[in-house]
Amino acid sequence: MIVVFRHFFYKNYVGLSLWPFIILKEDSLKDDAVLINHERIHLKQQRELLILPFYLLYVSEWLLRTILYMDSYRAYQNISFEREAYANEADMQYLSKRKIFGFLNYLMR
Numbered sequence: 001m002i003v004v005f006r007h008f009f010y011k012n013y014v015g016l017s018l019w020p021f022i023i024l025k026e027d028s029l030k031d032d033a034v035l036i037n038h039e040r041i042h043l044k045q046q047r048e049l050l051i052l053p054f055y056l057l058y059v060s061e062w063l064l065r066t067i068l069y070m071d072s073y074r075a076y077q078n079i080s081f082e083r084e085a086y087a088n089e090a091d092m093q094y095l096s097k098r099k100i101f102g103f104l105n106y107l108m109r
């Protein structure tokens with residue numbers, strides 16, 4: 001389910017998924033197939049981890065990588081959930097062929 005919330009976003013972030021919602025900064029972003037696919041990959045990750053553990057893991061991995069890299073944006077980009085979503089966001093068939101816990105393939109690099 002896609003909703004638009006203009007005043008919800010930090011810096012240049014434009015989309016966010018909070019199961020079962022995809023929250024966008026602007027209405028026009030609904031037509032951005034790659035962005036929507038990226039957020040749908042996150043919804044799938046959230047559902048398979050039963051929602052709450054997803055957020056705990058997401059934040060823990062981000063904190064750990066922030067310490068590791070001393071760079072919070074680089075840490076964000078390298079969270080396994082983000083790596084999986086960025087690597088496959090342009091592949092519109094990805095979600096139909098993805099295996100369960102697919103983000104684990106992106107944990108180490």
Ligand SMILES: [Zn+2]
Pocket residue numbers: 038042081082085
């Ligand atoms: Zn993302």
